[in-house]
Amino acid sequence: MESWEMREWFAEYLDACNRHDLDAIRSFVAPAVRRAHLPSGADAWIDDKADLFRAFPDWRWRRIQLVVEDDRIAAHVRGSGTHLGNYRGVAATRRHVNIAQFAMYRVAAGRIAEFSGSGYDAELLAQLAAPEW
Incomplete structure (x- = not known):
């Protein structure tokens, strides 16, 4: 894919995530996707997203x-x-x-083949446990 196509592809992926459309998200992920320090495979990817969406039904990502x-x-x-x-x-x-996430994706044949980056669990859990002011 050309650079502009990759940008459009990512915008479509982010849109699927923001709609919480697990079937659409799965179409962006290779079945054997490798994730640094996380379980591999599309099922693990989808399970993680489903857990997040169940707990945070209004969850949205914004591209910076x-x-x-x-x-x-x-x-x-x-x-x-x-x-x-x-x-x-x-x-x-x-x-x-509200958390920041930094991620690296390798895309092959229009799907995420490899992922690494800052996980959101630690920061998210810290915000949930922080004392209220």
């Missing part, structure tokens, strides 16, 4: 910056949502969280 080079995308996005369901053992707090 995107860099495309060859078959790679470097993305800086911000994710936010309201904690209304159980997430990683933490019962709903009704807190609104």
Whole structure:
């Protein structure tokens, strides 16, 4: 894909994520996707997204910056949502969280083949556990 096509592709992927459309998200992910420090495979990818969307039904990502080079995308996005369901053992707090995420994607045949980046779990859980002011 050309650089402009990769940008459009990522915008479509982010749109699918923001709609919480797991079937559409799956169409962007290679069945054997490799994720640094996380379980591999599309099923694990979808399970993680489903857990997030159940706990944060209003979750949305906003693109901050995107860099495309060859078959790679470097993305800086911000994710936010309201904690209304159980997430990683933490019962709903009704807190609104806002986190930064930095990710590297390798795209092959129009699908995410490899992913690495800052996970959002640690920062998200820290915001849920932080004392309220």
